[in-house]
Amino acid sequence: xxxxxARVRFAVIGDVEPKDEGTFSNLRKAVAIINELSRDGSLAxxxxxxxxxxxGSVIQYETATGILSGLASPFYAIMGNEELMEGVEPVRRxxxxxxxxxREADAxxxxxxxxxxxxxxxxxxxxxxxxTTFSDGEIAWLEGECGPAAPSLS
Numbered sequence: 001x002x003x004x005x006a007r008v009r010f011a012v013i014g015d016v017e018p019k020d021e022g023t024f025s026n027l028r029k030a031v032a033i034i035n036e037l038s039r040d041g042s043l044a045x046x047x048x049x050x051x052x053x054x055x056g057s058v059i060q061y062e063t064a065t066g067i068l069s070g071l072a073s074p075f076y077a078i079m080g081n082e083e084l085m086e087g088v089e090p091v092r093r094x095x096x097x098x099x100x101x102x103r104e105a106d107a108x109x110x111x112x113x114x115x116x117x118x119x120x121x122x123x124x125x126x127x128x129x130x131x132t133t134f135s136d137g138e139i140a141w142l143e144g145e146c147g148p149a150a151p152s153l154s
Contacts, residue, residue, distance in 0.1 A: 006118030009042050011073070014049035017082055022059055027067050035072045043073045044117040047124070050080020050131070053097075056090045061097040068101045075101045078124045079111055081131025091128070112138065114145055121145070 011034045016027045034046055052068075053060035068075055079094050091111055098108035111126040123145050127134045134142070 006120060008044050008118040008120050010044050010117070010122075011037065011046040012049060013046065015051040015080070015082075016048070016064070017051050017054035017060055019054050022063055024060075024063050024067055027064060031067055031071055035070070038072045045074040045076055045115070045122075046071055047122070048075070048077035050078050050126070051082040052077060052080070054082055055085045056083040056093055058093070061093065065097050065100050071101075074107060076113075076115055076122070076124055077101070077108060079126040079128070079131065084128070084131040112141060 013027070013030050013034075016024065016030070018024055018026070034043070037043055052064050077098060079090070083094050084090050094111065095108070099105040101108065108124075111128060113124055115122050115124065123142065125134070125138065125142055127138060129135055
């Protein structure tokens with residue numbers, strides 16, 4: 001198997017929700033730093049590994065959206081267990097707000113998806129059952145995206 005030799009520079013954030021606080025001061029600082037790092041155009045994207053809004057609350061999504069829409073680089077995210085804690089259609093709520101985080105509304109097309117940069121596939125996968133454990137179907141999807149040379153994840 002030939003491995004890509006491209007270099008891809010990206011930033012990662014996660015668990016940014018301020019619990020019961022709504023100010024997101026650390027997220028604001030992180031976005032400012034990421035924007036500074038991306039000034040030369042070499043930052044391909046910023047990824048979130050989940051937990052943007054505490055308990056998937058609308059007020060936190062609203063505040064975070066105002067901050068995240070200011071990122072200079074494309075932003076890709078997955079749902080964390082915090083977003084899944086809200087029992088009222090958390091997937092739909094997440095995807096609604098995710099459609100506002102980039103210039104292209106479909107940049108985050110689903111709760112699990114693949115983005116390619118520099119010939120390298122980046123897999124963004126959400127464990128929908130409880131935010132921590134992948135179902136057999138989700139594992140099968142991951143294995144399919146990793147290709148036939150990938151070791152079994154199950």
